[in-house]
Amino acid sequence: MSTRFDTSYEPQLRQNLHISGLVPPVVESHDIQIKRCLKAIHSKKTEIDKYLYLSHLRNSNFNLFYRLLIDNMREITPLVYTPVVGEACENWSHIFSEPEGMYLSWADRGHLSDIIHNWPEKEVDITVVTDGSRILGLGDLGVGGIGISIGKLALYTACAGIHPTKTLPIVIDLGTDNERLLNDELYLGLKMKRLGEKDMMKFLDELMVALKTRWPSIIIQFEDFKNPFPSLAKYQNMYTCFNDDIQGTGAVILAGVINAVRETKIPPQDQRLVFLGAGSAGVGVARQIMEMFKKEGNLSEDEARKLFYLVDSKGLVTNDRGDKLQEHKIVFSRNDNNGQQFKTLDEVIDYVKPTILMGLSTIGGAFTEGIIKKMTTFSERPIIFPLSNPVSKSECTFEDAMKHTDEKVLFASGSPFPNYEGKDGKIYEAGQGNNMYVFPGIGMGAIVSQASLINQDMIYASAESLAASLTPEERADGLLYPRINRIREVSAQVALGVVRAAERNHVARNPEINGMDDDTLVEYIKQKMYDPSAVPTEAKETEPDMWTWLTSKLSLPWSHSKL
Numbered sequence: 001m002s003t004r005f006d007t008s009y010e011p012q013l014r015q016n017l018h019i020s021g022l023v024p025p026v027v028e029s030h031d032i033q034i035k036r037c038l039k040a041i042h043s044k045k046t047e048i049d050k051y052l053y054l055s056h057l058r059n060s061n062f063n064l065f066y067r068l069l070i071d072n073m074r075e076i077t078p079l080v081y082t083p084v085v086g087e088a089c090e091n092w093s094h095i096f097s098e099p100e101g102m103y104l105s106w107a108d109r110g111h112l113s114d115i116i117h118n119w120p121e122k123e124v125d126i127t128v129v130t131d132g133s134r135i136l137g138l139g140d141l142g143v144g145g146i147g148i149s150i151g152k153l154a155l156y157t158a159c160a161g162i163h164p165t166k167t168l169p170i171v172i173d174l175g176t177d178n179e180r181l182l183n184d185e186l187y188l189g190l191k192m193k194r195l196g197e198k199d200m201m202k203f204l205d206e207l208m209v210a211l212k213t214r215w216p217s218i219i220i221q222f223e224d225f226k227n228p229f230p231s232l233a234k235y236q237n238m239y240t241c242f243n244d245d246i247q248g249t250g251a252v253i254l255a256g257v258i259n260a261v262r263e264t265k266i267p268p269q270d271q272r273l274v275f276l277g278a279g280s281a282g283v284g285v286a287r288q289i290m291e292m293f294k295k296e297g298n299l300s301e302d303e304a305r306k307l308f309y310l311v312d313s314k315g316l317v318t319n320d321r322g323d324k325l326q327e328h329k330i331v332f333s334r335n336d337n338n339g340q341q342f343k344t345l346d347e348v349i350d351y352v353k354p355t356i357l358m359g360l361s362t363i364g365g366a367f368t369e370g371i372i373k374k375m376t377t378f379s380e381r382p383i384i385f386p387l388s389n390p391v392s393k394s395e396c397t398f399e400d401a402m403k404h405t406d407e408k409v410l411f412a413s414g415s416p417f418p419n420y421e422g423k424d425g426k427i428y429e430a431g432q433g434n435n436m437y438v439f440p441g442i443g444m445g446a447i448v449s450q451a452s453l454i455n456q457d458m459i460y461a462s463a464e465s466l467a468a469s470l471t472p473e474e475r476a477d478g479l480l481y482p483r484i485n486r487i488r489e490v491s492a493q494v495a496l497g498v499v500r501a502a503e504r505n506h507v508a509r510n511p512e513i514n515g516m517d518d519d520t521l522v523e524y525i526k527q528k529m530y531d532p533s534a535v536p537t538e539a540k541e542t543e544p545d546m547w548t549w550l551t552s553k554l555s556l557p558w559s560h561s562k563l
């Protein structure tokens with residue numbers, strides 16, 4: 001990662017950096033630089049070419065990359081994150097040119113501590129670790145999954161200002177069950193079947209120690225594991241870590257639901273929720289909404305739980321359907337179905353008559369016209385969130401949801417959808433219920449507070465802060481999430497909520513924030529945020545650097561060269 005060769009640098013800075021002559025002579029404004037970047041992007045014919053251009057830009061001049069991204073969040077985010085990152089991960093071994101992170105394989109076990117020391121940056125604040133086993137809704141992509149770690153960390157930087165050189169993307173390679181990859185001569189990972197949970201935990205145990213030993217304050221974010229529950233259960237009280245698919249997604253969707261439920265004017269105790277998909281994201285979201293219903297609706301755990309109906313590939317999750325339920329589903333398993341089993345989503349919808357329908361199933365198009373239309377008969381403002389990624393896996397489109405509900409739907413999707421023009425010419429914007437609205441703020445909040453742990457209260461606080469962050473204008477426009485161009489401001493608010501929760505829970509260890517009021521603390525957070533437009537500190541050096549000074553004093557023959 002570099003940023004030395006920037007055409008916006010003034011001549012004096014070029015001299016200080018010893019790059020005069022290595023950069024074209026013109027000194028350009030940031031606006032002109034961005035214009036060139038956008039022109040280059042628009043000239044690319046495929047999304048993957050745009051992705052590759054942006055990767056190259058990030059590696060050659062990360063300040064410019066982040067200026068471009070931050071100023072054009074709506075256009076550029078889909079190219080570095082979902083949906084295009086999904087295509088990149090699928091084709092990783094064919095488009096690969098630079099590592100951009102660490103590839104730690106089963107063959108490295110026993111030596112992870114030494115290998116972690118090969119990472120060239122001295123300071124790392126945060127890492128995103130995936131095992132590539134469930135990348136978005138695209139399944140097992142092996143080491144190609146590193147693209148998701150890179151994409152998420154780019155958003156930690158763009159949205160919450162974590163310095164790019166202090167982020168570390170990691171993929172752990174424990175094999176893959178993807179036959180296409182195993183048979184591909186270009187595949188970059190180990191050609192062996194994926195190891196099981198026991199070996200995964202053994203490997204992670206060693207990795208966690210290695211990371212913590214080199215960077216004692218590191219925040220570890222787990223991403224896109226097919227089975228993420230064991231690692232979260234084991235490490236959440238030992239390390240500063242969280243799982244974005246369970247906890248980040250839970251928080252972001254809770255925030256959207258808080259705002260949507262308010263619009264329906266139906267109190268929590270009268271809502272009924274159907275989830276298509278009962279995996280890490282489905283259960284993570286259900287858990288967080290249940291907490292809110294307990295709080296806001298004054299419900300007991302049992303009363304709140306009864307409002308949820310989870311559907312997986314075998315139908316409605318019930319105690320008596322005859323299979324052994326995975327542990328994470330048990331809490332939401334129904335025992336009031338009187339022996340009846342409901343195999344399809346249609347059957348469940350008729351049985352439950354939900355006011356809220358969530359999609360976290362990876363099944364594109366699962367919310368059919370019939371299902372969407374039925375939702376309007378149970379509630380005037382049905383809440384329909386097709387949250388699976390990327391776009392191809394979305395349970396329905398924004399257009400379909402709008403058309404089939406007579407524009408009454410309260411909508412959010414995992415990946416972005418274009419605006420919809422309503423019957424009266426009004427332009428409606430699709431909400432994006434994606435964990436990108438919270439994970440950067442959770443990470444920044446944990447860094448700023450120097451949190452020893454990331455607990456449920458901090459996750460819940462991130463949702464409350466996000467829900468409260470909408471401006472009156474955004475609310476008047478019917479939005480459930482703030483506009484993406486305000487993401488830095490919003491992430492600072494999310495971080496504030498996380499820091500406050502860390503303090504309440506006595507896990508904050510940064511003495512500098514003691515006694516700060518909210519305004520001071522937000523300013524403190526913002527000051528810690530990396531600013532890609534800031535003039536590098538070298539610009540302030542009018543004196544020659546230490547080496548040049550020393551060698552000139554000593555009149556050594558190699559003065560002015562750095563060898």
Ligand SMILES: NC(=O)C1=CN([C@@H]2O[C@H](COP(=O)(O)OP(=O)(O)OC[C@H]3O[C@@H](n4cnc5c(N)ncnc54)[C@H](O)[C@@H]3O)[C@@H](O)[C@H]2O)C=CC1
Pocket residue numbers: 134135136137138226244245249252276277278279280281282311312313314359360361362363387388389390393413414415433434435436
């Ligand atoms: N919007 C967001 O921020 C996020 C979205 N997601 C998306 O959610 C989706 C699921 O992610 P995870 O829960 O982590 O995956 P997972 O693999 O843990 O769970 C998938 C669930 O869908 C169910 N399913 C599969 N086929 C089905 C079918 N035909 N009918 C009904 N249910 C079916 C499975 O039984 C399982 O319960 C992915 O597409 C992912 O991209 C995940 C995290 C965040």
Ligand SMILES: CC(=O)C(=O)O
Pocket residue numbers: 082135136137224244245388389414434435
């Ligand atoms: C957004 C995300 O984390 C996912 O789709 O897995």
Ligand SMILES: [Mg+2]
Pocket residue numbers: 136223224244245
């Ligand atoms: Mg994910």
